[in-house]
Amino acid sequence: MSTPLVTDDLAAATADQVLTLAEAARRTDGVAPLSEHTLLRVRHGAPSGSARFHVVSEDGRVVGFAFVERGEDEPDSGEVVVDPAHRGRGHGTALLHSVHRDAGANGVRVWAHGRTPQAVAVAEEDGWRAVRELHxxxxxxxxxxxxxxxxxxxxxxxxxxxxxxxxxxxxxxxxxxxxxxxxxxxxxxxxxxxxxxxxxxxxxxxxxxxxxxxxxxxxxxxxxxxxxxxxxxxxxxxxxxxxxxxxxxxxxxxxxxxxxxxxxxxxxxxxxxxxxxxxxxxxxxxxxxxxxxxxxxxxxxxxxxxxxxxxxxxxxxxxxxxxxxxxx
Structure with a gap:
């Protein structure tokens, strides 16, 4: 299990790897792991102080990623994705722990898009509970x-x-x-x-x-x-x-x-x-x-x-x- 790098912005090369990772997960799972809003933040960056990027790398390659949008009067909102070829190694759990520790004053919530079995298992095994559904x-x-x-x-x-x-x-x-x-x-x-x-x-x-x-x-x-x-x-x-x-x-x-x-x-x-x-x-x-x-x-x-x-x-x-x- 690698410790994620937490940053307010992404280098261009890292952003490209995140986009490639997200596409690989989409093809494997049949559902996009990152929302359009998150993908735009990866491509264009986020306003200062409004977001955090969590990156797990192995041998110089991005194998796990989380994005968190800071909330004002509500909890932060996040998304997590792990490279299909690097699952089962604790990266998803490490990213959940990272966004939890880094959360703002109102806490954090994380989306599982498509309710994929892998995402649900990682969240529930770590004690996270479902609080909202989007049909x-x-x-x-x-x-x-x-x-x-x-x-x-x-x-x-x-x-x-x-x-x-x-x-x-x-x-x-x-x-x-x-x-x-x-x-x-x-x-x-x-x-x-x-x-x-x-x-x-x-x-x-x-x-x-x-x-x-x-x-x-x-x-x-x-x-x-x-x-x-x-x-x-x-x-x-x-x-x-x-x-x-x-x-x-x-x-x-x-x-x-x-x-x-x-x-x-x-x-x-x-x-x-x-x-x-x-x-x-x-x-x-x-x-x-x-x-x-x-x-x-x-x-x-x-x-x-x-x-x-x-x-x-x-x-x-x-x-x-x-x-x-x-x-x-």
């Missing part, structure tokens, strides 16, 4: 043949995204305009996700980093704007070129994020914009669409189930034992 839901956008992953599926009929009469003349539904809508979207996103530990803290730099990603398409980023120019609601879609575990490489869609300003909640804008984005992804010829939703968000789960989504997989967030371990 991954999926829906076919066209009829899926039996030989494809998940077996045969019939695509549900998508209703038209009709606005209710009381809001139809108060908002305009249009695509996001790069260079114009960033701040208005950030303001609404912060209000819509004020109590969300990840989404509600996105900054302008976070948004700009996503705008230069290969997958970014403003034509799939739908806004409902009021006459005052403020964003009342939005639906940001995404296309995964690698299939996101749903296909063997054919692109699939994602309901990346749907947000409604609290002043517009209950108006049906969230459902209408969700349908707008789903029809956009369907018309692009994609076979599947998926999304993430908190397990305790029963209203959202009901909405997506009513549209034809089903729970496909679940990410689990773990909290550590009360006392951090001593130094190895």
């Amino acid at each position: 991954k839901m999926r829906m076919p956008l066209r009829d899926i043949a039996a030989e494809e992953k998940g077996g045969p599926r019939t695509a549900p009929e998508l209703p038209p995204p009709v606005l209710r009469p009381q809001v139809a003349d108060r908002v305009e539904v249009r695509a996001f305009v790069v260079g114009q809508d960033e701040q208005a979207w950030l303001d609404t996103n912060a209000r819509a996700f004020a109590h969300h530990p990840e989404q509600g803290r996105l900054t302008l730099d976070d948004l700009l980093q996503r705008e230069v990603e290969d997958w970014f398409d403003p034509n799939g980023f739908f806004l409902a704007t009021g006459k005052d120019g403020r964003v009342a609601a939005y639906h940001w879609t995404k296309v995964h070129a690698d299939g996101a575990g749903l296909t063997d490489g054919e692109p699939v869609g994602e309901v990346y994020v749907v947000g409604v300003d609290p002043q517009w909640q209950g108006t049906g804008l969230g459902r209408a914009l969700t349908l707008e984005g789903l029809r956009h992804l369907r018309d692009a010829g994609l076979p599947w669409v998926h999304l993430y939703v908190d397990g305790d968000n029963e209203a959202a789960v009901r909405l997506y189930t009513s549209l034809g989504f089903e729970i496909w997989d679940t990410d689990v967030m773990y909290a550590p034992p009360e006392e951090p371990p001593g130094e190895e």
Whole structure:
């Protein structure tokens, strides 16, 4: 078991090795071990004091990695990955101990994406307990043949995204305009996700980093704007070129994020914009669409189930034992 190096930033060569390690784990496990947000932090770095990187190396090669985003009024949030060729050597446990010892005043939580047996075993054997679930839901956008992953599926009929009469003349539904809508979207996103530990803290730099990603398409980023120019609601879609575990490489869609300003909640804008984005992804010829939703968000789960989504997989967030371990 190696002692992880803990640092506020990564050298470029180390970052490249982490990305290679994450891809190797994705291919082996069938699920990405690091979120998009973490991968962006690895590529671009993190604002000073906002994050910590934990790195385990053997013979100059990165074989284990953890990323922790510092919380303000909530626990830090982390992710851990170990090279498939170097598992069973205690690296996962060493990384969990490291992020536990290095945690901020509010402690730390760590995600196990896809609830893989290896990740669950390491967490539970070390006394970590599940405290949050994030469901991954999926829906076919066209009829899926039996030989494809998940077996045969019939695509549900998508209703038209009709606005209710009381809001139809108060908002305009249009695509996001790069260079114009960033701040208005950030303001609404912060209000819509004020109590969300990840989404509600996105900054302008976070948004700009996503705008230069290969997958970014403003034509799939739908806004409902009021006459005052403020964003009342939005639906940001995404296309995964690698299939996101749903296909063997054919692109699939994602309901990346749907947000409604609290002043517009209950108006049906969230459902209408969700349908707008789903029809956009369907018309692009994609076979599947998926999304993430908190397990305790029963209203959202009901909405997506009513549209034809089903729970496909679940990410689990773990909290550590009360006392951090001593130094190895």
